[in-house]
Amino acid sequence: MTGAVFAPGSRKAAALMETARGRSLWDDALRRLSRNKAAIASLILLGFMVVAAIIGPHLTHFTYDHIDKVDVWTPPLTAHHLLGTDSLGRDLLARLLAGLGVSLEIGVVATIVSLVIGISWGAVAGYFGGWLDEVMMRFVDILYSLPFTFFVILLMVTFGRNFILMFVAIGFVQWLTMARIVRGQTVSLKQREFIEAARAVGLSGRAIIFRHIVPNLLGPVVIYVTLTIPDVILTESVLSFLGMGVQEPLTSLGTLISNGAQEMELAPWLLIFPSIVMVATLMAFNFIGDGLRDAIDPKER
Amino acid sequence: MFRFLLRRLLVAIPTLFLVVTASFFMMRAAPGGPFDSQRRLPPEVERNIKAKYGLDKPLAIQYLNYVGGVLHGDLGPSLKYRDKTVVSIIAENFPTSLRLGLSSLIIGVSIGVALGAIAALRQNTGVDYGVTTFAILGICIPTFVTAPLLVLVFAQMLDWFPTGGISELKSFVLPVITLALPQIAVVSRLTRAGMIEVLHSNYIRTARAKGLSEQRIVTRHALRAAVLPLVGYLGPATAGVITGSLVVERIFGMPGLGKFFVLSALQRDYTVVLGVVIVYAVLVILLNLMAEVIQAMLDPRIRLS
Numbered sequence: 262m263t264g265a266v267f268a269p270g271s272r273k274a275a276a277l278m279e280t281a282r283g284r285s286l287w288d289d290a291l292r293r294l295s296r297n298k299a300a301i302a303s304l305i306l307l308g309f310m311v312v313a314a315i316i317g318p319h320l321t322h323f324t325y326d327h328i329d330k331v332d333v334w335t336p337p338l339t340a341h342h343l344l345g346t347d348s349l350g351r352d353l354l355a356r357l358l359a360g361l362g363v364s365l366e367i368g369v370v371a372t373i374v375s376l377v378i379g380i381s382w383g384a385v386a387g388y389f390g391g392w393l394d395e396v397m398m399r400f401v402d403i404l405y406s407l408p409f410t411f412f413v414i415l416l417m418v419t420f421g422r423n424f425i426l427m428f429v430a431i432g433f434v435q436w437l438t439m440a441r442i443v444r445g446q447t448v449s450l451k452q453r454e455f456i457e458a459a460r461a462v463g464l465s466g467r468a469i470i471f472r473h474i475v476p477n478l479l480g481p482v483v484i485y486v487t488l489t490i491p492d493v494i495l496t497e498s499v500l501s502f503l504g505m506g507v508q509e510p511l512t513s514l515g516t517l518i519s520n521g522a523q524e525m526e527l528a529p530w531l532l533i534f535p536s537i538v539m540v541a542t543l544m545a546f547n548f549i550g551d552g553l554r555d556a557i558d559p560k561e562r
Numbered sequence: 563m564f565r566f567l568l569r570r571l572l573v574a575i576p577t578l579f580l581v582v583t584a585s586f587f588m589m590r591a592a593p594g595g596p597f598d599s600q601r602r603l604p605p606e607v608e609r610n611i612k613a614k615y616g617l618d619k620p621l622a623i624q625y626l627n628y629v630g631g632v633l634h635g636d637l638g639p640s641l642k643y644r645d646k647t648v649v650s651i652i653a654e655n656f657p658t659s660l661r662l663g664l665s666s667l668i669i670g671v672s673i674g675v676a677l678g679a680i681a682a683l684r685q686n687t688g689v690d691y692g693v694t695t696f697a698i699l700g701i702c703i704p705t706f707v708t709a710p711l712l713v714l715v716f717a718q719m720l721d722w723f724p725t726g727g728i729s730e731l732k733s734f735v736l737p738v739i740t741l742a743l744p745q746i747a748v749v750s751r752l753t754r755a756g757m758i759e760v761l762h763s764n765y766i767r768t769a770r771a772k773g774l775s776e777q778r779i780v781t782r783h784a785l786r787a788a789v790l791p792l793v794g795y796l797g798p799a800t801a802g803v804i805t806g807s808l809v810v811e812r813i814f815g816m817p818g819l820g821k822f823f824v825l826s827a828l829q830r831d832y833t834v835v836l837g838v839v840i841v842y843a844v845l846v847i848l849l850n851l852m853a854e855v856i857q858a859m860l861d862p863r864i865r866l867s
Contacts, residue, residue, distance in 0.1 A: 399573070410804075412584075414827055415835070418588075419591045419592040499704075502809055502812075504828070518707060521710075536707045
C-alpha cells in the first residue's frame with residue numbers, strides 16, 4: 262500500500278476501505294462468536310427472556326399483583342396457574358415474568374450508570390496521566406479495598422427503597438473495575454499514531470477522549486458489560502433477600518427467591534422456579550461474556 | 563519492603579477515615595431514628611434519651627465526638643441494646659463470623675486447588691469437563707439459592723444437619739458448604755488456567771528431560787507456580803465471603819456480625835452499624851495488603867514500590 266495515495270472519495274479508495282472492512286476485528290469476532298455454541302444458545306435464551314419479560318405480562322391470565330384469597334398455594338400445573346400461586350394466591354408465572362423484567366431492567370440501567378462513570382473516569386485518568394492519573398487511580402484503589410455490599414446497604418437504608426436510587430447505588434459501586442480497564446486501554450491507545458495525528462490537527466483533549474479514544478475502547482468494555490449485568494442482578498437480589506430491595510407488590514427475582522425460601526416446606530415451587538430462572542439468566546450472561554472474550558480477544562484463551 | 567508497608571499503612575489511615583465519615587453521614591441522613599417504635603414515646607422522654615446518647619447536639623459535634631472515641635478504641639454504646647457497648651457486641655458476634663468465613667476460605671481454596679489441578683492434568687477429558695461445568699454452576703448459583711436448597715434437602719428431608727443455630731459443630735456444615743461453593747468454583751478455574759499455562763512452560767520441559775517423576779514435577783514445580791495468582795485473589799475472596807455471610811447468617815439464624823449489621827442498619831442502631839463497617843474495612847484493607855506482600859515474597863518478578 263506504500264506510496265498509493267488515493268483521493269478521498271475516489272472509487273479505488275472506497276474499494277480499499279471495503280476490503281479493509283471485510284477483515285475487520287468485529288467481523289472476525291462475530292465469526293468466532295457464531296461458532297461458540299454455548300454463547301449462541303445463551304443469546305437465544307436471553308433474547309427469549311427479554312421478549313417474555315416485555316410482552317409476557319400482557320398475555321398472562323392474571324396480573325402480578327392480583328390477589329386471590331381462595332386459590333392460595335396452588336401447586337403448579339393446575340388450571341389457570343401454570344406455575345402455581347403464592348401465599349396470597351398471586352399467580353407465580355405472572356410474578357416471575359414481572360420479576361424477571363425488573364431484574365433485567367436493574368441490571369441494564371445500573372450497568373449503564375457504571376459505564377458512564379467508569380469510562381469517563383478511566384479515560385480521563387489514562388489520557389492525561391501524570392499526577393491526575395495517580396490521584397484518580399489511587400482513589401479507585403482505595404474504594405476497591407472496601408466491603409461494597411455494606412455501602413450499598415447503607416445507601417439503600419439512607420435513601421429508602423427508592424427504585425431509581427437502587428439503580429444509581431448499585432451502578433455507583435460497580436464502576437471501579439470499568440475505570441481500571443478503560444484506563445489501561447487508554448494508556449496504550451494514547452501512544453498510537455492516530456491519536457498523535459488528532460493532536461497534531463489541534464483537537465482538544467476532550468474531543469480526542471470522546472471522539473477517538475472512547476470508541477476504540479469498545480471491545481473490552483463490551484466484554485465487561487456482559488459480566489457486570491449478572492453481577493448487578495446478583496447484588497440487587499442480595500439486597501432484596503435482606504429485605505432492602507424492590508418493594509411489594511412489585512417484585513424481582515431476588516425478592517421471589519427470598520419469599521420462596523420462607524415458604525419452601527409448604528410450597529417448594531415458589532423457591533424452585535424463580536431459582537431456575539435466576540440461575541439460567543446468570544449463566545446466559547456468563548457464557549455470552551466468556552464467548553465475547555474469546556471472540557474479541559483470542560489471546561486471552 | 564519496609565517503605566512499601568509504611569506507604570500503604572499511611573494510605574490506609576485516610577481510607578479508614580473516609581469510610582467512617584461517609585458511613586456516619588449516610589447513616590444519619592437515613593429517615594427515622596433508633597428510638598422510633600410502634601408506640602410513640604412522649605416527647606420529653608425521647609428528648610431525655612437523645613440527650614443521654616448525645617444525639618441532641620449538632621451533627622458536626624456528634625461526628626467529632628464519635629471520631630474522637632474511635633481514636634481511643636471506643637466505638638460507643640449500642641442504641642438498641644441499652645446495656646451493651648458496640649465493642650462488646652462485636653466481641654460476642656465476631657467469632658462466629660470468623661469461624662464461618664475462615665473455614666469456608668480454607669475449604670474453598672484447598673478443594674478448589676485440587677480440582678483445578680486435576681482438571682488441568684486431564685485437560686479435555688470427562689474429568690476436566692466435569693470440573694469446568696461445576697465451576698460455572700458454582701459461580702452462577704447464588705448463595706441465597708444454594709442455602710435454602712441445602713436446608714430443604716439435607717436438613718428438612720434427610721434430617722442430617724440442623725436447620726440453623728450454632729449449638730453444635732454439625733450446624734456449621736451447611737453454612738460452610740454454602741459459602742465455600744462459589745470459592746471452590748473460582749479457585750478451581752484460576753488454578754486450572756494457571757496450571758495449563760505452567761505445564762507448557764520451558765522449565766517443566768526441562769524437569770521432564772531431567773527424568774523427574776511426574777508426581778514430583780506436578781507437586782514441586784508446576785503447582786507452586788500455578789497457585790501464585792491465587793494469592794492476589796485473597797482480597798476479593800474475603801470480600802466475597804463477607805458478603806456471602808450476610809445472607810448465610812440470616813438464613814441459618816447464626817449470631818454473627820453480618821446478621822447484626824443488617825438488623826442494625828434497619829433499626830438505625832447507628833453505632834453498631836459504624837462499628838461493624840470499621841471492623842470489616844480494617845479486615846479487608848489488611849488482607850489486601852497481606853496478599854500484596856505475600857505475592858511479592860513468592861514471586862521475584864513483582865517489585866513492591
